Amino acid sequence: MNREARKSLVALSVVLSLLFVTGAGVQRAYAASYRQGSSGDTVSVIQDKLSRWGYYDGPVDGIYGTATVDAVKYFQRSNGLTADGVCGPATLKALGLESQSGSAGAQKGDGDFALLARVISAEARGEPYTGQVAVGAVILNRIEHPSFPNTISGVVFEPGAFSCMDDGQFDQPVADSAYQAAQDALNGVDPTGGAIYYFNPVTATSKWIWSRPLITVIGSHRFCS
Numbered sequence: 001m002n003r004e005a006r007k008s009l010v011a012l013s014v015v016l017s018l019l020f021v022t023g024a025g026v027q028r029a030y031a032a033s034y035r036q037g038s039s040g041d042t043v044s045v046i047q048d049k050l051s052r053w054g055y056y057d058g059p060v061d062g063i064y065g066t067a068t069v070d071a072v073k074y075f076q077r078s079n080g081l082t083a084d085g086v087c088g089p090a091t092l093k094a095l096g097l098e099s100q101s102g103s104a105g106a107q108k109g110d111g112d113f114a115l116l117a118r119v120i121s122a123e124a125r126g127e128p129y130t131g132q133v134a135v136g137a138v139i140l141n142r143i144e145h146p147s148f149p150n151t152i153s154g155v156v157f158e159p160g161a162f163s164c165m166d167d168g169q170f171d172q173p174v175a176d177s178a179y180q181a182a183q184d185a186l187n188g189v190d191p192t193g194g195a196i197y198y199f200n201p202v203t204a205t206s207k208w209i210w211s212r213p214l215i216t217v218i219g220s221h222r223f224c225s
Contacts, residue, residue, distance in 0.1 A: 034087040038064040041115045041153045042097070046087055046166065048157055050075055060157045092223050096171050112152040113182055114174075119156050120185075121178035122164035122220075127175055131219035134192045136185030138223065141196050148196070192216060195223035 033041055043062045048058035055078070056071035069085035076083040079094050087095070116136055124132040142148035142155045149155050156162065164170040192198070198221045199209045212224035 023218040033089070034064055034092075036064055036066065036069050036085065041111050043068070044153050044157055045073075045115075047098065049097075049171070052165065062153060086181045113179075113186070115156055116185065117182040118151055118170065118174050119162060119164065120181050121174040122169035122172060123162060124178075124181075124219075125169065125172070125175055127219040127221065127225040129181065131221060132181035133176060133184045133189050134218050134221070134223060135196070135198065136182050137192050138195050138198055140185055141190070141192070141194055145196050160206060189216060192223040195225060197224040198222060199224075 019176055034046060039062050039064060042051065043064045043190075046058050046064075047056055047058070047060045047062070047068055050068075050071045051058075051060060055075045055076070056068065058065075058071070072087055072091065073085045075094070076085075076091060081090055081094060087097075116139060119139065120132050120136045124135045127135075139152060139155050143150050148153070155164075162170075188213035193215045195215050197209065197212050199206070199219050201222055202220065209224070211212040215223050215225055217223070
């Protein structure tokens with residue numbers, strides 16, 4: 001599937017997600033519960049959290065299988081919750097997957113759009129708006145590059161790809177500007193000129209990243225090919 005076709009499909013999912021959120025309030029970004037047989041990006045987020053907290057050692061694949069059930073039960077037992085292996089409201093809250101207003105996940109949509117916005121917010125919080133769009137563009141550029149996974153969730157959850165997965169920023173509330181930045185990136189805006197890497201030269205610890213050819217500098221980040 002080429003990028004234009006993928007953008008069209010993701011854009012459709014964005015519209016549907018926003019309709020659900022801004023409608024009568026029946027639909028929410030996170031379902032009432034996730035259990036064996038569930039799948040999708042929210043399941044990937046659950047798996048990633050459990051993995052980073054030492055409860056899960058399986059693949060972050062967005063599939064709620066028996067290994068995920070066992071990990072959820074382990075997490076529930078450790079946190080005084082009913083160990084049924086189901087991520088209901090109480091377990092989602094304990095995992096930090098609830099909105100600031102207190103309703104589980106009343107965020108602006110689920111799926112690729114919400115995931116992209118969350119990573120933009122986590123990686124580029126405090127950066128100029130163009131820098132936020134640029135981070136989203138890098139994620140989408142990686143989808144088209146043969147060296148990376150070909151989905152947003154695959155790129156985001158690739159081990160070691162983004163520092164926000166390790167420093168807690170991924171779990172913070174999503175900035176409103178990140179949603180617009182995600183939409184602009186999905187619409188094809190790319191301030192980086194095709195970059196597939198970026199880093200902050202002040203905090204970067206990898207010597208290898210400095211070997212990547214520089215394309216542009218936006219805010220605190222260097223964007224590279």
